[in-house]
Amino acid sequence: MPSLLKNSIPLSLQHVEINDAFWSPKLQVNREVTIPAIYQRCKETGRIDAWKLTWRPGQPREPHVFWDSDVAKWIEAAAHSLATHPEANLEAALDELIDTIARAQQPEGYLNTHFTVVHPEWRWKNLRDWHELYCAGHLIEAAVAYFHATGKRKFLDTVCRYVDHIESVFGAQPGQKRGYDGHEEIELALVKLFQATGEKRYLQLAKYFVDERGRQPHYFDVEAHERGEEPASYWAKTHEYTQSHIPVREQTLPVGHAVRGMYLYAAMADLAVAYDEVELLTACKCIWQHLVHKRMYVTGGIGSSRANEGHTADYDLPNATAYAETCAAIGLVLFTQRLQQIEPDAAYADVLERALYNGCLSGVALSGDRFFYENPLESRGQQQRWEWHECSCCPPNMARLLAALGQYIYAQHANEFFVHLYIGSAAQFDIAGKNVKLTQQSEYPWNGKIIFQIESEHEVDFTLALRIPGWCRSAEIKVNGEEVALAPLMQKGYAKLQRRWRTGDLVELNLAMPVERVQAHPQVRANCGRIALQRGPLIYGLEEIDNGKNLNDLVLASEEKLVVKFEPDLLGGVSVITGTAKRRRLAPWQDQLYRADAADTEKIFFKAVPYFSWANRAPGEMVVWMREG
């Protein structure tokens, strides 16, 4: 499929070997704790056995409309893990589960536990609310991942049969439903299925779902009428909730449920490339710009409101009630990576990195078996990670993101090789007709010195494009020990080292990484008079266990010197930021709620820890945005 849109391709998992002091332990926990724990929970709750289709009315553990997606995301996570860390037992377990899933497929190709054993009569009756195509999408993504990891086609063939059935049900032909899912997901999955199989019908079906979205007469209203319901009684009140209020090409704002939106926009970006359609790309960019400039937490969290699990108004970013679902931050990574593939601009990787190191990573405990669904930026201590949740979308989503981390580091476009993220690893790729191995070593994110080493049997001409992060005010690069002038090399945030590379070439990148005091735009009411501490890509926060209570009352002097110290025994090894601050003494207040006397303050030493690592010790208060004055 030809495309006039520029397009860089991420390196696949098999071509990237991660070996990193920060990430490798987390990936190990993901493989050894998180993925097994999620399987265990899926098993205990009935999600695995649901595929046997033996559930009967009146029995416990009734398959829920979401359940298939939880299992599918777990399979996807396990498949990514197999791609980099083959494991015979896991593969055997997956094969067995896939056999069960394949047996659950109905003669016409239909494949969904809830609508097979619980409510077969409601099949395709409520796309708006019931996640039927959403579950199909996750099955597709899982099957594609398993195919890429193992080369085995069985699951892929199963989902292809399902998609063939879906294609017969949905479309513009007489007798077909002109529908699309209330929870987007199948669209981006179908693009992956097309890429894996080469079958263009799948791409066309993705385009059909995206094009149809928001058209009048509105499909969700039509199907509501068919169910005998008043469309006006829709619980979410607006089709913005599902990004179907207007056709997608007319959309300019991120609205509604945040995860749904991110999945849709990701598919729109995929289709813009596949169909070479600038209009679709323009909508994506417009939405993305608006999102990251007006509606994104400093952690990369998005979707500030619990009410719609989504977006509200510009600059409405409350801290304590921040919803900022883990899945939404993951969705932002997915969407952003696609835009980055189209236009290599470090602004994308800046956002992706912000979300990855902060708003995503906070979603899983260091232990790997407890999770956050919501990621507030301030807490009174009531937030604790939970083991499992009835709506358990986030844990397997996080597991599949981590297992696929290798896909986010590098990308290639013609003879340009992009380094988007600084994660210790070795990349294998073919460029300018030669095979190259690039090794990256660093103590990132604790330290901004990164060393790259080239290995290639032959000398090779290509451009090594190193991202200079937006948070970095001063960077320098040495090639084989010799400093190069950076300014002439910079293109959209990347330092482009174009030269003939040979084995042994060493590139040293130094990113200055002082503590920054970040302010939010004056219209972010919650953060007026406050700063967030950031160092490198990491946002920091204060926890009660280190700093006592009343963290909102701490005030950092604007001239206060801040000290960074690596604590190897704290939270798996983190750099902390310390300094002194003031806090009002409580004693003089006695039982007064309001008083006009001058405040009596005490000086305290504070310690800030990386936001992603909060809530791993004793429960207590937390703040990201600290008063400054």
Add this chain to the structure above:
Amino acid sequence: MPSLLKNSIPLSLQHVEINDAFWSPKLQVNREVTIPAIYQRCKETGRIDAWKLTWRPGQPREPHVFWDSDVAKWIEAAAHSLATHPEANLEAALDELIDTIARAQQPEGYLNTHFTVVHPEWRWKNLRDWHELYCAGHLIEAAVAYFHATGKRKFLDTVCRYVDHIESVFGAQPGQKRGYDGHEEIELALVKLFQATGEKRYLQLAKYFVDERGRQPHYFDVEAHERGEEPASYWAKTHEYTQSHIPVREQTLPVGHAVRGMYLYAAMADLAVAYDEVELLTACKCIWQHLVHKRMYVTGGIGSSRANEGHTADYDLPNATAYAETCAAIGLVLFTQRLQQIEPDAAYADVLERALYNGCLSGVALSGDRFFYENPLESRGQQQRWEWHECSCCPPNMARLLAALGQYIYAQHANEFFVHLYIGSAAQFDIAGKNVKLTQQSEYPWNGKIIFQIESEHEVDFTLALRIPGWCRSAEIKVNGEEVALAPLMQKGYAKLQRRWRTGDLVELNLAMPVERVQAHPQVRANCGRIALQRGPLIYGLEEIDNGKNLNDLVLASEEKLVVKFEPDLLGGVSVITGTAKRRRLAPWQDQLYRADAADTEKIFFKAVPYFSWANRAPGEMVVWMREG
């Protein structure tokens, strides 16, 4: 009924004539605009005609379970108005409405529109949710007020027959329901009915309802079972919502729906006096102390959460989402006045005054025909007063409070005469066997100089107890031009001038009234680093119309001099507070949401207006708590 508890009695409406530059115009608007407007809305919406009992199923304007209370509160407001400002037309209209209400009474005495014409089969079936006794309570209060205003007994006799019926239905005898209302109100109303009629059964019924509350087996669970419902499926989830989670004497915290609580606690205070019961008083004081020291806005607003229209946790006082229902602030006035009657301590009048001048008064527009249900302390401009609301409890509640304002100024206990509020007025009272007229003159709340003049045919020995407000750091008193030493006279916040008074005696009270910068307790997270401007009893706020946007970003220097100026043409004549502040410039931000550069600020002149007067001009932002640094 003998009582060992000390008790001061407020002067009745007929004995206080208000003549005050601040309040008289507001009371005139209440009489001439608000009371007629509420009648008009009650008429248009069907609330008045509902009493004709002609509504039939399928017709519009189905009488709602709340409606009777709206009409009753209107009658009460109109009756208070007649007490001070007789008006033949209004009295005739009231007589006609009362005739209609009396005709609506059922043979057994029952009197409720909804449960007579809409759902007679549901009578007394859901006390928890359906406000049946609540409506009865407001009818009782209205009838008592009308009796006091006119001496006419018809309405009083009607409600007595209704109460006789209620007394037959509820009680501990076999065949009676051991119930009480989910929305307290009838309890305090029954105390008033007892006081008006001398009929002790009414007091006993009030005591029964209060004593029964929260006992096990829980009545609301019993009646839920009788309706075939699972008590556990109660929408409010907890009986704290109705203050019936435990028996009232065990209650120590203000919980649940704020208005309901205030009405209950008011009745508890009444019963503590009537039955000379210290235990009940102790519960009241404990709840009141907790409320005003940990859960009250600086405006006297209470009930911070919209979810339960009520209380949440200590120090949880968010500004933008403050619920702070007008009715709840009014309820705080009612509860506080009762405690003040039991123990004359200026701490009570301080709270009553705070609520009255701020959180109550903000509930009605200067024009008198638009209302706030919620009274936030910060707004983006989306809050506007509305003309009418389906749940329209607040407008007539405010109307009855204002029409009865005269009852809150003075109180008498033996030979002590208390001045609780500084409102220009003339009071007539008998003390030490003599008749006295006390005239109060001032420009309060704009000015702290208040002059009292005594008229009495005979010399008279009594104690004039003048409240020295908690907000005042420096007061002086002159009697007949001669300064008196204040300290020896002070008792629980009152300066007690005990002497032989004679006609022509002049007392001049001077309350220093500088602008105060009020801080909130450090545990009030929302207000860390912020101050509220207060002058005298008034809390101030900044509005966008005077100060531009991004009011949360304004920062007042702690040494900034603040200037007070009376503006006769602004908002009906108010003193404003002006000064200079800083605000970050928006231009340098361009489209950045976060940045680490030093802020570029601009100096601006700000003007703060009294909180009660906000939202009377163009829609826009508002803040009470201003940054200080």
